[in-house]
Each structure stands twice: as C-alpha cells, then as structure tokens.
Amino acid sequence: MLKNSTVMPEAPEQPQQSTVIARSGSAANQNTLRNIGLITGREYKNRVMQRSFIISSIIILILIVIGAFVPTVITYFTANSNSQTKIAVVNNAGPIAGLSNDALTQYLQTNLNGSSASGGIPTGQSTSGKPRFALTAGTDANTLQQQVKNAKLDILLVMDRGTDQNVRFTYYTNTSSTIDADAAQIQTIASQLNFLDKSSRLGLTAAQTSSLFVQPAFTVVHTAQNQDTRSDGARLAGYFVAFAGVILIFMSVFVYGMTVAVGVAEEKGSRIMEILVNAATPFQLLVGKIVGIGAAGLTQMTCFVLAGIGAFLLQAPLLTALLGHPSGGLSVDIASVSVTLLLTLLLYFILGFSLYATLFAALGALVKRQDEVQNAVQPLTMLFMVGYIASFISISTPNATWIRVMSFIPFWTPTIMLMRIGAGTVEWWEVPLSVVIMIVAIFACALLAARIYRFGILLYGQRPGLRQLLRMARAK
Amino acid sequence: MGLIVEHISKSFAQFRAVDDLSMQVKEGSIFGFLGANGAGKTTTMRMILDILRPDSGQITWDGKNVNEIPRNMLGYLPEERGLYPKMRVDEQLLFLAQLNGLSKQAAKTALDEWLERFQINANRKKKIEELSKGNQQKVQFLATILHDPEILVMDEPFSGLDPVNANVLKEAFLEMHRRGKTIIFSTHQLEQVEELCQDVVIINKGQSVVQGNVQEIKRQHGRNVIRLKLDDDLEALWLDTLQGVRVDKRRQDYIEMHMEVGFNPNRIVEAALQHNARISLFELVEPSLTDIFIEAVGKIAQPDAPATSNTLHVSTTVSA
Numbered sequence: 001m002l003k004n005s006t007v008m009p010e011a012p013e014q015p016q017q018s019t020v021i022a023r024s025g026s027a028a029n030q031n032t033l034r035n036i037g038l039i040t041g042r043e044y045k046n047r048v049m050q051r052s053f054i055i056s057s058i059i060i061l062i063l064i065v066i067g068a069f070v071p072t073v074i075t076y077f078t079a080n081s082n083s084q085t086k087i088a089v090v091n092n093a094g095p096i097a098g099l100s101n102d103a104l105t106q107y108l109q110t111n112l113n114g115s116s117a118s119g120g121i122p123t124g125q126s127t128s129g130k131p132r133f134a135l136t137a138g139t140d141a142n143t144l145q146q147q148v149k150n151a152k153l154d155i156l157l158v159m160d161r162g163t164d165q166n167v168r169f170t171y172y173t174n175t176s177s178t179i180d181a182d183a184a185q186i187q188t189i190a191s192q193l194n195f196l197d198k199s200s201r202l203g204l205t206a207a208q209t210s211s212l213f214v215q216p217a218f219t220v221v222h223t224a225q226n227q228d229t230r231s232d233g234a235r236l237a238g239y240f241v242a243f244a245g246v247i248l249i250f251m252s253v254f255v256y257g258m259t260v261a262v263g264v265a266e267e268k269g270s271r272i273m274e275i276l277v278n279a280a281t282p283f284q285l286l287v288g289k290i291v292g293i294g295a296a297g298l299t300q301m302t303c304f305v306l307a308g309i310g311a312f313l314l315q316a317p318l319l320t321a322l323l324g325h326p327s328g329g330l331s332v333d334i335a336s337v338s339v340t341l342l343l344t345l346l347l348y349f350i351l352g353f354s355l356y357a358t359l360f361a362a363l364g365a366l367v368k369r370q371d372e373v374q375n376a377v378q379p380l381t382m383l384f385m386v387g388y389i390a391s392f393i394s395i396s397t398p399n400a401t402w403i404r405v406m407s408f409i410p411f412w413t414p415t416i417m418l419m420r421i422g423a424g425t426v427e428w429w430e431v432p433l434s435v436v437i438m439i440v441a442i443f444a445c446a447l448l449a450a451r452i453y454r455f456g457i458l459l460y461g462q463r464p465g466l467r468q469l470l471r472m473a474r475a476k
Numbered sequence: 477m478g479l480i481v482e483h484i485s486k487s488f489a490q491f492r493a494v495d496d497l498s499m500q501v502k503e504g505s506i507f508g509f510l511g512a513n514g515a516g517k518t519t520t521m522r523m524i525l526d527i528l529r530p531d532s533g534q535i536t537w538d539g540k541n542v543n544e545i546p547r548n549m550l551g552y553l554p555e556e557r558g559l560y561p562k563m564r565v566d567e568q569l570l571f572l573a574q575l576n577g578l579s580k581q582a583a584k585t586a587l588d589e590w591l592e593r594f595q596i597n598a599n600r601k602k603k604i605e606e607l608s609k610g611n612q613q614k615v616q617f618l619a620t621i622l623h624d625p626e627i628l629v630m631d632e633p634f635s636g637l638d639p640v641n642a643n644v645l646k647e648a649f650l651e652m653h654r655r656g657k658t659i660i661f662s663t664h665q666l667e668q669v670e671e672l673c674q675d676v677v678i679i680n681k682g683q684s685v686v687q688g689n690v691q692e693i694k695r696q697h698g699r700n701v702i703r704l705k706l707d708d709d710l711e712a713l714w715l716d717t718l719q720g721v722r723v724d725k726r727r728q729d730y731i732e733m734h735m736e737v738g739f740n741p742n743r744i745v746e747a748a749l750q751h752n753a754r755i756s757l758f759e760l761v762e763p764s765l766t767d768i769f770i771e772a773v774g775k776i777a778q779p780d781a782p783a784t785s786n787t788l789h790v791s792t793t794v795s796a
Contacts, residue, residue, distance in 0.1 A: 035575060042571050046563065271558035275619060278525055278552045279575040 035280045036288045043292020047259070048299065057300050061307050068311030076322050084131065085154045085182055087112075088138040088147070092160040093167050097196035101137055109135045111189050133182075148172045155182060165201070167194050235424065238341065239395075242422020244308075245345040246415045248301065249352055250388045253414070256297040257356045258377065261364030263289055264457070265373050268365065273457045282454040286446075290357040294350070301349065305342075344421060344431065351438045352414030355445055356384065362449035365456030387412030391419040398423035408434055410441035477538040478503040478658060479524065479627065484533030485682075486519055493519040494530070495682035501660055501675070503538075506653055508673035508690070509662040510765075512773050516682040517662045518555060521629050524660070525552050537627065548577040551625035553616055555632050561605040565596070565615055568604065569622055576623035586622050593651075594618065594644060610641040617645060621652060628652060630661040634668055646672065666765040676765070678772050685772040690765065697763045697771075702741055705730040705757035706748060714751055718744070730757055 047053055089108060091101055099107055112133040138144050138156075147153040156172035169190045171183060199209045267273045276285055363376045390412065394403040398420050407416040413434045420426050479501040486494040494516045501507045511517045522528040524535055526543045535542045537549075560568055566587060573583035591597045594614045599607055604615065613636060620628060634642050649672060652659060663669060669676055670690060678686040686693060702721075706712055712731060715723050720739040724732045735741060741760060748755055763771075 031577065038571065038575050046560075050562075267560075270561060271554050271556045272560055273558070274522075274527065274554040275552060275558045275572065276575070277527055278550060279547055279572065 032281075032284055035284045036291070039280065039285060039288025040292040040295065043263070043289055044295050047293055047296035053296070053300075057303065060304060064304055064308045065311045068308060068315065072315045072319055072322075075319060084134045087133055087135045087155040087157060087186075088144045088153055089135055090138045090141045090144065090156065090158045092141075092158065094161070096159065096167055096193060097200045105135050105137045107193075108189060109133065111192070112185065145172055148174055155186070157186065167197050169194075238422045238424060240422075241341055241345070242419050243395075245348075245418050245422070246388070246391050248304070249345070249349050249414050249418065250384070252297055252301055252349065253352045253356050254381065254384065256293055256353060257360040257380075258373070259297075260290060260293050260357045261360040261373050261377050262370060263293065264361050264364030264453070265367050265370045268367075268457055269370050277457065282457060283450050285457075286358070286361055286450055286453050290354065290361060294353050294357065297353065298350070341421065345418065347435065348414040348418055351435065351442065355410060355438060355442045356380065358442070358446045358449035362452040362456065365453045383411055387415040391415040394419050395423065398425040408437060410434075410438045413438055478505070479535070479537050479542075479660070481520075481524070481535050482533050484520070484523060484530035484535060486516075486523060486528065486530050493682055494523070496533070497679065497682065497684055498533075499677045499684060499687060501658060503658050504653070504656050505674045506649065506659045506672050507661070508669035508676035509660055509679075510664075510666070510669065510676055510769060511662070511679040515679045515773075517679065518631055519682075520679070521552075521631055521660070521662070524627075524629055525550055546577075548623050549626045551576075551620040551623065551628045553620040553628070553630040553633050555635075557612060557616060559604045559612070559616060559619065562603055564601055564603055565607070566591075566600040569615065569618055572619045573622040576625075578623050583622065586624070587618075590618050590622060594648070609636050610638055613637055614641065614644070617648065621648075626657060628657055628659045628661070630659070632662055632664070634663055634665055642668075666769060670765050678769055680773045686768060693768060694762050694765070697768055700735050700737070701761045701763055701767070702733050702735060702744065703730045703757060703759040703761055704733070704744065704748070704755070706753040707756045709751070709753050712748075712751075712753070714747065715744075718747055732761075 087108075089105055091104060094100075096104055109131070112135070113131040141156070141158050144153060144156045148156050151174050154173065154175075158170040158172070160168055160170075162168050169187075171186060173183065175182075196206075196209060199212070200206075267276065273285075280288075359380055360377060363380060364373055367373055367376045387406070387409075390403065390406055394400070394407075394416055397403060403416060403420070406412050407420055407430075417426070417431065417434050421431065481497060481499045481501075483496050483498055484494055485492070485496055497516070497520060509517055509521070519528065523530050524542060526535075529543070537545050563571075569587050570580070570583050573586060574580060578586065591600055594617075596607075596611055596614055599611060604612060607615065613633070617630075617633060620630065633645060637645060646668070649659060649661075673690055675688060676686070676690055676693065677684050701724075704712070704715075710728070710731075711726060715721060715731065715733065720736045721744065722734045722736075724734060745755065745758060
C-alpha cells in the first residue's frame with residue numbers, strides 16, 4: 001500500500017475488480033477509423049524515429065550483409081592463399097602403366113592440378129595461375145625424407161613394386177593426418193595410377209581402360225506422395241528460407257509483441273492513458289497501437305529481408321568476377337525461392353504478430369509498472385517458445401502426426417507450418433486452412449484482449465488474478 | 477442547465493469512494509472541487525468524464541447523459557502528468573488535438589496561439605522530459621484546452637507551479653471563463669478557490685459536506701472570528717477568562733479567537749483597555765475557506781489529510 005500511494009495519492013481509490021469501466025460504446029465511436037489512423041500514425045512515427053530503433057536496424061542490416069558475404073570471402077581467400085604444395089616423387093618401380101619417370105611426373109602433375117578425378121575437394125588453378133601442386137622427380141628418398149621432416153618439402157611420395165609386381169605408394173608428410181586434405185587427393189590419383197598400371201599389364205589399351213570408368217545410367221525415381229520436383233539447390237533454398245523465416249518470425253513477433261506490452265504499460269504508467277481514453281475508445285487505442293508497431297516492425301523486416309536477398313544474389317556474380325568461374329560445391333539457389341514462399345512468410349508474420357500482439361497488449365495493460373512487463377508476459381513467451389522449438393524438431397520429421405497437428409494450432413502455425421512448407425510436405429489445402437484458423441483465433445483473442453485491456457488500463461491496484469481476469473472478459 | 481450530478485455512488489469492492497453525491501455546476505462558471513486526499517474527487521471527476529460509470533445515480537450535461545455527449549466537448553487534466561515523456565511538445569499537442577477532433581490545420585493554429593500566450597514557444601521542439609515541471613504542467617494544460625472543449629475537468633491543475641507560472645495558468649483560466657467555458661477543478665490551494673470560483677463543493681469520504689456559492693458559504697459561517705494584537709502583551713492570557721470567547725491560536729502577529737453568537741465584540745476592547753493594553757490590531761474577519769474546510773473536514777481527519785496543518789499548502793507537496 002505504501003508503494004502504491006506514491007503513485008496514486010488518493011490511495012483508498014485503488015479500484016478493485018468490480019470496477020466497471022465505461023467507454024465501450026457511445027460517442028467516441030464516431031471517428032473510429034480516423035482515431036485508429038491517428039494513433040497508428042503516432043505509434044509508427046514514434047517507433048521509426050526512435051534513435052535506438054534506427055541504430056539497432058542499421059547494426060542488424062550490417063550483420064546480415066556481412067553474413068551473406070562471409071562464404072564468398074572465405075572461398076576467395078582460400079582460393080588465393082593456397083601456397084603451393086611441393087611434392088617430391090621418387091620412383092623406384094620402373095615404368096608404371098607404361099609411363100617412365102618424366103612422363104609419370106607429368107601425369108601426376110596434370111591429374112593433381114586438373115579438375116579431373118577428385119570430387120568435392122576444391123582443386124584447380126588458383127587465380128594467379130600458379131599450380132596447386134609442384135612436383136619434382138627425386139632419387140634419394142632418405143635426403144628427401146629429412147627435408148619433409150624439416151618442412152622444406154611438403155610431401156614425399158615413394159613408389160616401388162612389391163613381390164607381386166603391384167605398385168606400392170609410400171606417402172611422407174609432416175602435416176597431421178586430421179587436417180591433411182592432400183592425402184585423399186593423392187590417394188585417389190594413386191589408385192587411378194594403380195588401376196592403369198594393372199590394366200596395362202593385363203594388356204588393355206588406354207581407350208579400353210577409360211571405357212571402364214564410364215558411369216552407368218542411374219535414374220532416381222521418388223515414389224512419395226508429395227513429389228518434390230525441385231532441384232537440390234531449390235530444395236536447399238526452401239529449407240534455408242523456412243529456417244531463416246522461422247527465426248525471423250520468432251524474433252520479430254517476440255520483440256514487437258514485447259514493444260506493444262511495454263508501450264501499453266508505459267502509457268498506463270505515464271498516465272497519458274487517462275487523457276487518451278477520454279478522446280478515444282480502448283478498442284481504438286488497442287488496434288492503433290498494434291497496427292502502428294506492426295507496421296514499424298514490418299518496415300524493419302522488409303529492410304532486412306530485402307538486404308539479405310540482395311546480398312545473397314550478389315554473391316554468385318561476385319565470385320565469378322573474383323575467381324573467373326562460379327564457386328564449386330553446392331550453392332543455395334536463392335533466386336529459385338518462389339515468391340509464394342516469401343509471401344507466405346509475410347502472411348504468417350502478420351498473422352502471428354496480430355495474434356500475439358493482442359495478448360501482449362492485454363498483459364501489458366495489467367501491470368502496474370513498466371518493469372513488471374517482463375514477468376507478466378512470461379506465459380505467453382513460453383507458449384510461443386514451444387512452437388519455435390517444435391519447428392526445429394520438425395525439420396527431421398516433417399510428416400509426423402504430432403507435427404502436423406501442432407502446425408494447425410494458431411499459436412504455433414507461423415513457425416511449424418512455415419518449416420513444413422520449407423520441407424515441401426504440405427498439401428495444397430493445409431496453408432489456407434491454417435490461415436483461416438489463425439484469423440478466427442485472432443478475432444477471438446482480440447475480443448478477449450480488448451476487454452481485459454479496457455479494464456486493465458485504469459486499474460492501478462494489485463495485479464488481478466485469473467478469476468478477476470475471467471470476470472473482466474465476461475463483463476459486457 | 478449546466479452539469480448536474482444526481483445521487484451518484486461508486487464503490488470499489490468494499491470501499492465506498494463516492495456516496496450519494498449530488499451537485500450542480502452552472503454552465504460557464506468556475507467550480508471549485510475541494511476535499512482531503514482520498515475524499516473521492518478523482519473518482520467523481522472520472523465519472524463526470526465517463527471514464528468510470530457510477531454504480532447508481534446519473535450525471536447529465538444540459539439534460540443529456542454524459543456518456544452521450546461528444547468526447548471533444550470535454551477536456552481533462554489528470555492529477556499526475558499524463559504526457560508521452562519522449563515526444564516533442566508540438567507533436568504531442570497536435571496529436572492529442574487531432575485525436576479530439578480538430579483538423580490538422582485548426583490544431584496548428586490553436587497550438588501557435590497558445591504556445592505564444594503561455595510563453596513556451598521556445599520549447600516547442602523539446603521533449604516533454606526535458607522541460608521543467610512548471611512548463612510540463614503548462615503543456616498538460618494546453619493538452620486539455622487545445623481542442624476548445626466546453627467543459628474543462630482539471631484535477632489539481634495548480635500543483636507544482638511556482639507563483640509566476642500559477643499566475644499564467646490563472647490568467648488562462650479566466651480567459652477560458654471569458655470564452656464561456658465551464659471549469660471544474662480540484663485544488664488544495666484554497667486562496668485560488670476564493671479568488672476564482674463562484675461555487676464550491678467540499679466533499680469528505682465521498683459525501684458532500686459544504687456546498688454552494690463561495691460568498692454565501694462565508695456569510696453563513698458568519699463574521700464570528702476576531703483578530704487582536706496588543707503591542708505590550710502578546711499572550712493576553714486574560715482572554716481565556718472572558719466568557720463567550722474562545723481563543724483559537726496565538727500567533728506572533730495576532731491572536732485569533734471565535735466568539736459566540738450574540739457576543740458583543742466591544743467587550744473585548746473594553747477588557748483590553750481595563751488591562752491597560754495598547755491595541756494595535758482589532759479586526760472582525762470573515763472565515764477563510766481554509767477555516768471552513770478544516771471545520772468541515774478536519775474533525776474527521778484522514779491519516780494524510782491536510783487538516784492537521786495550519787496551511788493547506790503542505791498537502792500539495794504530500795500528493796506531488
């Protein structure tokens with residue numbers, strides 16, 4: 001009570017639960033749209049012009065752009081900084097596959113530096129034109145071994161023949177085996193050489209041998225009901241966007257929902273509510289606040305998404321310009337992400353925010369001081385968190401029944417359904433159905449929230465318990 | 477017609493904040509609303525504004541229930557600061573004026589006029605939190621009147637103002653009065669009530685205890701207070717033995733006493749002369765509103781009520 005009286009001098013007037021706040025119908029309704037417009041405008045402008053908002057937006061934008069450039073930069077630098085790997089070859093095996101010393105070194109040099117055998121491992125010329133591997137033919141294995149030990153030489157490859165006439169390769173290196181990427185490559189060449197050597201000893205011609213290497217015809221047919229006709233790159237991009245989208249939705253709904261709750265508590269704490277409520281109805285205030293903050297959030301999100309997509313799209317041309325050819329490996333095909341997926345992301349963001357913001361506003365209206373907001377919204381945060389975590393579990397099992405059921409519960413739809421869409425396991429009717437369910441839920445929550453809000457905003461007494469809340473919600 | 481409050485009651489759980497209160501505020505008058513802290517002033521004001529609804533009874537303006545009159549006819553100045561602390565003065569006032577139905581252009585015109593009159597034009601681009609308390613209160617006042625409401629309901633508009641700013645506000649009050657607005661305001665500074673108001677109501681524990689025209693109330697309470705100063709005898713202890721006179725306070729500058737009905741004040745002068753005293757002050761005074769207030773409310777003093785202190789100003793600092 002002591003604390004209260006500093007805030008509220010007329011201490012005995014602490015309204016209790018029986019308060020019947022008016023302003024439900026009546027005269028202020030005349031200008032509903034105009035008032036909502038004004039309140040929305042104020043909220044939006046106030047939010048967007050805030051220095052903290054601008055600064056945090058810029059920082060996040062920079063991080064997004066940097067994030068998009070990191071893989072390219074890494075690719076560029078690894079391609080450029082490749083120091084030559086010096087290999088000495090000592091051949092004690094005589095001609096191998098008909099190749100004598102010089103020809104053999106030549107063969108190894110070409111195959112190691114060419115883009116032939118090895119699959120995913122980046123090979124090839126660096127931009128400077130220096131070959132990745134420099135081979136020299138040697139004779140004295142012992143001296144060369146010493147050089148490897150002293151790190152004057154990177155690799156020593158000794159070849160000889162065993163009693164069965166097969167070529168034996170001995171690979172000397174100073175690099176620890178866990179980070180030695182060269183060993184695998186050289187091993188591949190070695191087995192290739194071994195193969196050629198054996199087949200030549202069996203009397204096959206070079207052409208016959210190479211025909212042995214031709215890949216068989218191999219077609220994959222998916223028989224699952226949802227035939228995912230997307231290419232690997234597109235599928236990966238779908239996952240990627242859904243993944244980023246879920247994080248984006250979670251963060252933004254939480255952050256902006258919190259902003260709504262804090263905003264309401266702030267207005268209540270600064271007593272401007274008493275003036276506002278004389279000029280506009282609680283419903284107008286609630287809607288105006290949510291739309292205003294939502295619009296500010298959407299502006300920020302749009303900037304982030306556009307910057308992110310723009311930065312990603314820049315990467316392929318950039319790599320081509322830097323390296324003279326597009327990057328190897330599996331690229332995320334962002335351009336292939338359908339507009340539909342992005343629109344779904346937008347739709348789920350708007351719906352998710354609307355749903356949670358109404359509840360955040362109602363909870364914000366119940367606290368007495370601003371610093372209590374964090375506690376008051378905890379149950380709501382938990383609820384949202386469940387869907388967030390479940391959506392990550394759903395990546396591995398997008399078709400599990402419980403995931404499908406959860407994806408239709410409006411509080412979890414924005415996260416889980418989005419992930420399912422990304423996984424490509426959604427029937428055509430599922431998204432529209434989830435949207436309808438969400439809209440119904442939003443209306444229900446908004447009605448409930450408007451009532452709690454109406455009571456809460458002028459309630460400066462103790463925080464009402466669940467029973468009082470129910471009574472508020474039931475009151476006309 | 478004006479504003480008529482008829483038998484309103486309002487309870488919060490077990491607590492009865494307003495109890496069968498009736499009062500009438502004439503259109504175009506300045507009405508003082510007095511009462512100790514917790515007497516039910518704010519609750520009554522909120523009911524007049526239709527922010528709260530009475531449990532029983534009704535409040536009408538020109539015969540219409542207050543929940544039916546357009547919002548922008550009312551201007552409300554809450555007891556505590558009710559502004560966005562981080563918003564600029566001009567943006568804030570424009571927003572509130574527009575929310576109360578003014579067009580953007582009309583709001584700008586009104587804003588320019590009033591900022592000039594209140595001498596805070598230099599502060600128009602500042603944030604509220606950067607202003608002094610007095611200037612904040614001025615802005616709060618502007619937020620109440622900018623949309624030109626007919627009825628002004630102000631909860632302690634003078635609290636926290638220095639004499640200079642209080643005067644500026646008083647001038648604005650009179651300006652609104654000249655424009656025919658009806659003003660209801662609560663205060664603890666009773667001189668302001670005596671200076672500004674035609675009518676007052678004093679409420680205690682939610683009930684009206686004294687009500688009516690300020691001059692009439694004073695007359696009713698009669699000219700039964702006497703002030704006396706004797707140059708060579710500040711105590712004048714013999715007064716205590718005088719029949720029909722009751723000494724209220726002995727101050728450094730005078731002694732104040734009550735006399736019974738029918739007591740002839742000349743007898744005090746006679747008695748003083750008998751004691752060979754030199755009279756430097758003898759005055760029959762009207763009771764101040766402060767006295768009436770204390771008489772009406774003080775007997776049933778609340779823990780933090782102002783009744784125990786000599787002047788009522790103290791209470792404003794308590795509530796601030």
